[in-house]
Amino acid sequence: MALSAETGKVVQWRRWAFANLGSVLSNFGSLWLLLAPLLAAYAPRRLFKTYFNLFLRRHARRLLAVVDPYVTVDVSEPGGASAHYSRYGRVTDSGDSTYEEVKAYLSDGCAGEARELRAEGASEGDGVVISMRDGQDVADEFRGAALWWTSVVREDAQGQQRAHTRRCQRLTFHHRDRRLVVDEYLPHVRRKGREILFSNRRRRLYTNNKSGDSFRYDYKAWSYIDFDHPTTFDTLAMDTARKREIIDDLDAFRSDRDFYRRAGKPWKRGYLLHGPPGTGKSTMIAAMANYLDYDIYDVELTVVKDNNDLRRLLIETTSKSIIVIEDIDCSLDLTGDRAATQRRGRQNDRDDGSRRHDRDGSMVTLSGLLNFIDGLWSACVGERIVVFTTNHVDKLDAALIRRGRMDMRIEMSYCGIEAFKTLAKNYLDVDDHRLFGPVGEILGRESITPADVAECLMTAKRAGSDDESSRLEIVIDELKQTAEANAKAKAEAEAKAKAEAEEEAKAAEMDRDNTREEQNGRKSPKI
Incomplete structure (x- = not known):
């Protein structure tokens, strides 16, 4: 009840203020005309400024709040450079990115209402960024609240000699919507702005530099x-059903942010691409990106000095990225043959199977790589995919590719008829033909990679004939020759491997004989 009485008093006061505002201002003006000469003559200038700032301006603002119920918020552009390179190379924001996000939001939606615009060159590419000219304003609406954005130029004093001009986007709204604007609308604007900035950027392919130069x-x-x-997945030579399965998995990962948070798991996913050379593992990564x-x-592991540098590389990656380690079975000693490694005299950590190289090379261990994939530091950035590729999946340590680290194994196999149809469409613009039957028989009988099939199609394309049958006949001949060459x-590789195995067996037998002779020599009594 007390609250209702207080509210009634406020309403009565506002009614009285509006009704008698003219007379109050008139009396105040008359009083000021009498006091101003006295204050100017006897009061020190600093005392006058202090009195005006601390007393009169405060009461003027209270009076203005009764007359003007609108609130303004300025979002200013950064004062200096908005980005710089950190010690480890990633571009990081040195200031607040809110201005660019608001600018992108207005450029995408609200700026369409403005009649006078400004065009600025995009930071990446040949496009332009459209924004409002100074003094222009546009209206926006959010959950029933009316809001207005105005592009203004503000002059910030920087010392006595010079001033800095800074642009800002000024938001105006009714004071009753303050909580809605601060808690919901401004975060909404920032999220939408980030999405727009992300979609307009140029994607990048990163590679790590040698860790030994980090002292520079x-x-x-x-x-x-x-x-x-x-x-793209449309041009990727692969079985259609398997391709659809991969696309569905990527879609589920991208939209499952809330699921990963509820499940208590970092928002990441691992893919293992394995298969013979030429089956399209690198092409699959490009299609995913x-x-x-x-x-x-x-990531090139051979130029990473140690586990600490590998961790720093992980920290410097961004979200919405794919971390790739190609030919991981050749990058470091990460194979599963631990006993053989120990016999060769390399250090073997019995607890985690980590191996170390000499001091001049990489000191990255299996344990460090596992922590890189799914340790505590792997959760520092969300929405990230880790991809390993290998030609020999059976050589990898089981701890490296277990479930939970590599969530999905994708076998990139030899070319089949489904993959051939995709390649024929890409190279010859042929959707279907009666000669696809003989081609399918050859591909079903022989092990031919998509790279070899693509080369056969390129040969047919360069033949110069416009007849589809003639081109496909050339493809069939090329496939037969490729099968014979393969x-x-x-056969030569098997013969070479057999000869090398026999040589190794002979060398091992000679080592055993020498060892037995040495042992017998030590045991024989001296005469």
């Missing part, structure tokens, strides 16, 4: 180029 003042852990690979619109971080190369 200009050292950057990552170097990058713009990533512009044309491969293009489909998800992610950056790629290509069979010959396979």
Whole structure:
């Protein structure tokens, strides 16, 4: 009840203030005309300024709040450079990114109402960024609340000699919507702005620099180029059903942020791509990056000094990215043959199976790589995919590719008829033909990689004939020759491997004989 009485008093006061505002201001003006000469003559200038700032301005603001119920919020552009390279190479924000996010939000939606616009060159690419000119304003609406954005230029004093001009986006709204604007609308604007900035950026392909150069003042852990690979899942030579399964898995990962949080798991996923050379493992990574619109971080383990540097590389990656380690069975000693490794005299950590190289090379261990994949530090950035590729999955340590680290194994096999149809469409623009039957018989009988099939199709394309049958006949001849060449190369490789195995067996037998002779010599009594 007391609250209702207090509210009634406020209403009565506001009614009286509006009714008598003219007379109050008139009396105040008359009083000021009498006091101003006295204050100017007898009061020190500093005392006058202090009195005005601390007393009169405060009461003026209270009076203004009764007359004008609107609140303004300025979102200013950063004062200096908005980005810089950290010690380990990633571009990081040195200031607040709110201004750019608000600017992107207004450029995408609200700026369409403005009649006078400003065009600025995009930081990446040849496009332009459209924004409002100074003094222009646009209206926005959020959950029933009316809001207005105005582009203004503000002058910030920086010392006595100069002033700095800074642009800002000014938001105006009714004071009753203060909580809605602060708690919901402004976070909504920032999220939408980040999405727009992300979608307009150029994707990048990163590679890590040698860790030994980290003492240099200009050292950057990552170097990058713009990533512009044309491969998509539509042009990827692969079985259609398997391709659909991978796409569905990627879609589920991208939209399952809340699920990962509820389950208490870092928002990441691992893929193991394995298969013979030429089956499209690297092409699959490019298709995944293009489909998800992610950056790629290509990690070269042989130039990483130790586990600590590997951890730093992980910290410097961003979300919405794919971390790739290609040919992981060749990068370091990460195979599963631990006993053989111990016999060769390498250090073997019995607890975690880690191995160390000499001091001049990489000291990255299996344990360090496992922590890199799914340790505590792996949760520092969300929405990230880890991809390993290998030609020999059976050589990898089981701890490296177990479930939970590599969530999905994708076998990149030899070319089948489904993959051939995709390649025929890509190279010859042929959807279907009667000669696809003989081609399917050859591919079902022989082990031919998609890379070899693509080369056969390229040969047919360069033949110059426009007839589909003639081109496909050339493809069939090329496939037969490729199959014969592969069979010959396979036989030679098997013969070479057999000879090397026999040589190793002979060498091992000689070592055993020498060892027995040495032992017998030590046991024989002296005469």
